[in-house]
Amino acid sequence: MTSVVGTVERSRIWSHPALGLHAVVDAAGAVRLGAPDQDWARLVPLVEVTATGHGRMWSGERFIETEIGDRLAYRDHETVREGSGDRTTIRLADPMTGLLAEVTLEAGADAGFLRSRVRLVNEGAEPLRLESVTTLTLGGITSSVAASSVAEDGLDGLTLHWADNDWLAECRWRQAELRDEVVPLSRFAHGREGRGCFERSSQGSWSTGRHLPVAALTDPEGNAWLWQIESSAGWRFETGEREGGAYIALFGPDEAHHQWHQLLAPGEDFHTVPAVLVRAETGGLDAAFGTLTDYRRGIRRDHPDHRTLPVIYNDYMNTLNGDPTTERLLPLVESAADAGAEVFVIDAGWYDDDAQGWWDSVGAWEPAPNRFPGGIQEVLDAITKRGMTPGLWLEPEVVGVRSPLARTLPPEAFFRRGGLRVTEHGRHHLDLRHPAARAHLDEVVDRLVGEWGVGYLKLDYNINIGPGTENGTESAGAGLLGHHRAHLDWMAGLLDRHPHLVLENCGSGGLRWDYAQLAVAQLQSTSDQQDPLRYPPITAAAATAATPEQAAVWAYPQPDQTVDEIAFTLTGPLLGRIHLSGFLNLMNDEQFGLVRSAVSVYKEVREEIGTAHPFWPLGLPGWEDGWIAHGLRGSDATYVMVWRRESGDGGSRTFTVPHLLGAHVHAAVLYPTSADAGAEWDAAEGRLTVSLPRVNTAVLVRLSGS
Numbered sequence: 001m002t003s004v005v006g007t008v009e010r011s012r013i014w015s016h017p018a019l020g021l022h023a024v025v026d027a028a029g030a031v032r033l034g035a036p037d038q039d040w041a042r043l044v045p046l047v048e049v050t051a052t053g054h055g056r057m058w059s060g061e062r063f064i065e066t067e068i069g070d071r072l073a074y075r076d077h078e079t080v081r082e083g084s085g086d087r088t089t090i091r092l093a094d095p096m097t098g099l100l101a102e103v104t105l106e107a108g109a110d111a112g113f114l115r116s117r118v119r120l121v122n123e124g125a126e127p128l129r130l131e132s133v134t135t136l137t138l139g140g141i142t143s144s145v146a147a148s149s150v151a152e153d154g155l156d157g158l159t160l161h162w163a164d165n166d167w168l169a170e171c172r173w174r175q176a177e178l179r180d181e182v183v184p185l186s187r188f189a190h191g192r193e194g195r196g197c198f199e200r201s202s203q204g205s206w207s208t209g210r211h212l213p214v215a216a217l218t219d220p221e222g223n224a225w226l227w228q229i230e231s232s233a234g235w236r237f238e239t240g241e242r243e244g245g246a247y248i249a250l251f252g253p254d255e256a257h258h259q260w261h262q263l264l265a266p267g268e269d270f271h272t273v274p275a276v277l278v279r280a281e282t283g284g285l286d287a288a289f290g291t292l293t294d295y296r297r298g299i300r301r302d303h304p305d306h307r308t309l310p311v312i313y314n315d316y317m318n319t320l321n322g323d324p325t326t327e328r329l330l331p332l333v334e335s336a337a338d339a340g341a342e343v344f345v346i347d348a349g350w351y352d353d354d355a356q357g358w359w360d361s362v363g364a365w366e367p368a369p370n371r372f373p374g375g376i377q378e379v380l381d382a383i384t385k386r387g388m389t390p391g392l393w394l395e396p397e398v399v400g401v402r403s404p405l406a407r408t409l410p411p412e413a414f415f416r417r418g419g420l421r422v423t424e425h426g427r428h429h430l431d432l433r434h435p436a437a438r439a440h441l442d443e444v445v446d447r448l449v450g451e452w453g454v455g456y457l458k459l460d461y462n463i464n465i466g467p468g469t470e471n472g473t474e475s476a477g478a479g480l481l482g483h484h485r486a487h488l489d490w491m492a493g494l495l496d497r498h499p500h501l502v503l504e505n506c507g508s509g510g511l512r513w514d515y516a517q518l519a520v521a522q523l524q525s526t527s528d529q530q531d532p533l534r535y536p537p538i539t540a541a542a543a544t545a546a547t548p549e550q551a552a553v554w555a556y557p558q559p560d561q562t563v564d565e566i567a568f569t570l571t572g573p574l575l576g577r578i579h580l581s582g583f584l585n586l587m588n589d590e591q592f593g594l595v596r597s598a599v600s601v602y603k604e605v606r607e608e609i610g611t612a613h614p615f616w617p618l619g620l621p622g623w624e625d626g627w628i629a630h631g632l633r634g635s636d637a638t639y640v641m642v643w644r645r646e647s648g649d650g651g652s653r654t655f656t657v658p659h660l661l662g663a664h665v666h667a668a669v670l671y672p673t674s675a676d677a678g679a680e681w682d683a684a685e686g687r688l689t690v691s692l693p694r695v696n697t698a699v700l701v702r703l704s705g706s
Contacts, residue, residue, distance in 0.1 A: 010040070013077050014088050016107050019114055019279045021138070023090060023105075029073030031092060038140035042154070042245035045069035047092060047101045047118055048137055050254075052129040052261070054097065060195025062240060063132050063256075064249050068094050072101055084109050098124020098266075112279045112288075113295045116250075118272040122264040130262040132254035135229070135275040139247040143219035154245035155179050157219050161285065161620070162200055163212035163544065168529045170510035171212065171541035173620040178217065182240050197240030201257045204464040205429075205480060206511040207232045212545055213514055214292075215239075216285060217246060224280040226288035231273040232488070232516040233468070233481040234258030250275040253477040259467040260477025273481075273516065283658075285620070289544055290613035290633075296515060296547050297610075301495065305502045305522040306549055309577060309606040310389070311340055311599055314458070316347035317581045318530055318556040322358075324349050325371045329379050335584035337386035339592070340599035343456050343502070344383045345391030350376060356402070360426030362395060363403035365444045380452055391456030391502075392448060396441050397487065398427040398463060405440070413437040415469035415483075417476055422465060429465045431479070432486040441490065449498050459491075459521070461507040484516065491520045504552060510538075513545050523552045523577055532556070532569040533696060536643040537621040539572045540630040543614035548632060551576040557595055559586040564697050566591055567672035568643075570598035571698040574671060575609065575632050575641055578602055594672065601671045601700065608634035617655040617688070627653045629690075637704035638665075644692040652691040657703065661686030665703045672699070 013031070014023035023046065025031045032043035048069035050056060058065045072092040079088040085108040092101040100121040107114045116136035122128050145157025158178040163171055181198040200211045207213065213229040215237060227250055229235040234253025239246060252273035253260035262270050276295055280287035300306075313336035315324055320332075324346050336344055352358035353368035367376035383390040399405045399414070406428055413436045415422040415429040422429060430437040448454045468480025495501060505517045506525035518524055524546045527538045535554070542551040553573035557566040573579065584595060612632035617640065621628045626646025632639045638660060642653065660683075667679035667688060677699040678691035692699060 013074070013090065014079075014105060016114065018110055018112050019107065020281070021114065021279070025074040030070075031072070031074050031090060033138055034140035039243065039245070041243040042247075043139040044137040044242065044247050044249065045072060046090065046103055046137065047072055048132075048134045048249060049099065049101070049120070050131045051097070052131060058193060058195070061199065062195065062197045062238060063134075063251065063254065064137065064242075064247065065193075068097065068099060071096055075100075082106075085111070093123070097128055098122060099128060111294070112291045113276055115274055115276045115295075117274045119269055120264065121269040122266050125266055127266070128264045130264060130270060132251060132256070133270075133272055134249050134251055135272040136227070136250045136277060137247065138225075138277060139242050139245060141217060141225055141246040141248070144221040144223060145219060153179075153184070155182060155241055158246055159218045160198060160215070160239065161218065162215040163541070165208045165210060165212050165510065165513070167508055167511060168527060168534070169623065170208075170513070170527050170538050171545055172537070172623050173541055173544065178239070178246060187241070187244075193242060194240070197238040199236060199238040201236035202231070202234055204466045205233070205468070206464045206507055207235065207516075208507070208513040209464055209511045213237070214545060216288060217248070218284050222280070222282040222284045222287070224278070224284050224288035226278040226280070226285070226292055227275060228292065228515060229273060229275045230515040230519070232484040232512060232514055233273075234260055234477055235273065253481055255475070255477070258477040258480070259475055260481065261475045262478050263473070286615040290615070293543065293547050293613055296518070299515065300519045301492070303495070303502070303522050304500065306610055309549055309609060310342035311578050311580065311602060312343040312345060312391070312456070312552070313339075313341035313580045314345040314347055314391075315581065316393070317528070317554045317579070318558065319581045319583060320347070320349070322347065322349040326374060326379055330382055331585040332583070333379070333382050333386060333388075335592075336580065337388055339580065339584055339595045340603065341580055342388055343391055344388045345393065345456055345458055346379065347393040347458065348460070350392065360400040361402040362427075363399035363405035365394060365448070377452065380454070384453065389455040390453060391458065392454050393458045393460060394444075394448075395460045395462060396444070397430050397432070397461060399430060401426050401428060409440065410434070410436055412471070415465055415479070417470050422469065424463045424465050427463050429463070429469070431469055431471065431483050432490050433471070433482055438486070438490055442493070445494055446497070449501055455500060456502045456504070458504040458506055458525075461512055488516060488520055495520070510545070518546055518550055522550065524550050525552050527554070529554070530556075532565065533645060535569075535572055536628045536645065536698070537623050537625065539576070540616070540621045540628050540641070540643075542576060543630065544620065548576050548612065548614060549610040552579045553577065554579045554581060555598070556581040557584070557587070557591065558582050559588070559591060563590065563594065563674070564694060566594050567674075568696060568698050570594060571641065571643075571671055571700055574598065574602050574605065574700050575630070575639055594674070597673070598671055605639060605670070605702075608632070608636060608639075611635060612639075617657060618653070629653070629655060631657070633659060637702050640688060640690070640701045640703065641698065642690045642692065642701065643698040645696060647695040651693045652689055654687050654689040656686050657688055658686060660703060665705055668702050668704070670700045670702050
């Protein structure tokens with residue numbers, strides 16, 4: 001399709017009606033992505049690149065309006081049908097440097113998402129030192145409010161949503177009017193755009209140590225633009241104003257934020273990390289996250305765990321805390337099995353036989369004889385005999401400074417900067433691109449799985465090693481990206497050799513929570529939060545960062561807790577993955593009955609979790625919210641979890657469940673059934689009223705036709 005605007009002819013080379021997006025090329029060969037009939041000046045070049053000697057045309061904090069991006073011109077494109085969707089590759093070339101950019105766009109025929117990757121190839125005669133490159137750019141985002149506004153301010157009415165992340169405080173979603181973050185500058189009086197933007201980025205090797213690589217723009221009419229960057233190394237996004245409309249630009253690592261640069265010699269190439277954009281024209285964030293959930297399910301490695309969702313007991317949280325022994329474990333094995341657990345994980349400390357402590361001596365991953373006088377196999381066999389799968393904790397990428405491995409592995413097998421081995425919190429860091437590092441870890445896992453019969457590995461990661469490693473002349477950020485790609489390949493290799501092995505991704509809780517990892521690993525640790533009253537906002541928001549069936553939530557009931565406290569901690573994981581803990585062996589019958597009941601309810605609802613879509617009847621939770629709710633919309637029923645953490649509010653909360661408006665369904669309290677919680681459904685208004693008479697209580701409600 002060709003259109004003429006003024007004297008400029010433009011042709012559409014790619015189109016996706018479900019997204020309302022088109023890629024258009026003008027007479028000069030410039031290609032931009034946006035809505036149909038959008039003002040060309042508001043759009044952004046399809047690829048933006050900075051390289052040493054080739055910077056930006058307007059200096060500031062933004063990494064758009066680049067010289068190379070402005071010069072990249074259309075060469076050709078091709079579309080390949082794949083299943084129910086298309087994969088289109090658009091090729092652009094820079095006549096000055098000889099840089100080729102291949103942009104691959106993948107989208108389902110009727111699905112509201114677009115996945116993008118970029119491959120850069122140096123077809124020129126001279127080396128090119130890359131400093132930043134976008135994976136996906138989009139301009140011309142405007143609010144429906146702005147469209148009817150006399151002022152014609154395209155940002156008016158747009159709300160920005162992003163998530164801060166920290167140890168013990170993961171998935172803290174925040175929002176602000178975009179105009180409050182990107183202020184009006186009388187742009188037309190100055191003749192130029194502003195120099196700033198709203199940006200968020202990672203720092204070091206904890207990909208989510210500061211923020212989630214997920215954010216969104218919404219408007220009051222239910223439109224939502226939601227994006228995700230899939231990187232375990234560096235990532236960054238920015239959004240701001242361009243010619244009165246909003247733009248977004250999604251990046252992997254760059255030099256300014258991650259000490260990343262990539263020298264491309266003639267003939268060499270570089271692949272960006274993937275990113276995805278979701279568009280919902282109605283339903284706002286709930287609808288967008290529903291589409292993103294389906295997308296995440298589509299890109300991950302297939303595994304039986306995603307369908308069976310076994311109940312996991314882990315001895316660590318608020319229980320053994322890294323101090324396991326045969327004597328302590330065997331009673332927990334018996335009580336976990338009696339409660340209905342199907343996996344039993346021996347967490348940190350099983351290798352510790354060092355008077356100075358295990359933190360800075362790890363690396364060999366051999367069982368500690370003093371902890372297991374009869375051998376660790378005695379405990380593993382006890383787990384198997386009770387019908388559970390044995391699991392172990394492992395922190396594979398680190399070697400303690402006192403470990404023999406720190407001396408026997410070659411220097412090149414470790415992270416180095418400036419020619420010196422990097423040390424962080426008593427640990428060195430393996431570079432899994434080195435064959436000796438990979439061979440060591442392959443031997444460890446093949447021993448644990450192949451010889452010991454372990455079927456579950458909790459892969460933890462408790463240090464931030466900084467910007468990365470310099471292997472020869474490479475930049476630290478490039479070394480980090482190279483290592484992480486090798487790490488993902490190593491994990492995939494484990495699953496190739498051991499197809500039924502389950503891998504949990506843990507980074508001090510949720511500090512490496514990204515879909516580079518979760519496209520390979522089966523589960524994601526959501527937090528190390530030990531206070532059950534602080535866990536609900538993390539639990540409720542977990543489905544924004546992972547599919548519900550991959551989000552592992554702790555439930556740590558204890559014999560010194562009240563009945564309400566036990567039910568409160570057990571309710572949280574019932575719409576995700578249960579990570580049960582606690583001294584179950586010391587509980588009385590009433591307390592243990594609450595545990596068994598929760599596990600029984602979970603086994604009843606888990607068949608729907610793996611295909612359901614999340615929603616938030618009270619909006620995404622705030623850290624201090626007194627009432628918190630999240631739900632799952634399944635094919636046969638809708639489930640709503642509600643927590644009450646404040647007093648003096650009447651003890652009830654009413655909220656709408658829009659997709660059930662007019663539906664004559666029954667509201668049933670599934671857990672805890674012994675409490676005096678209540679639930680009432682108003683079909684005409686599509687409203688659910690949940691009663692929790694006492695503070696610090698929670699309930700799971702099912703809405704169904706029976």
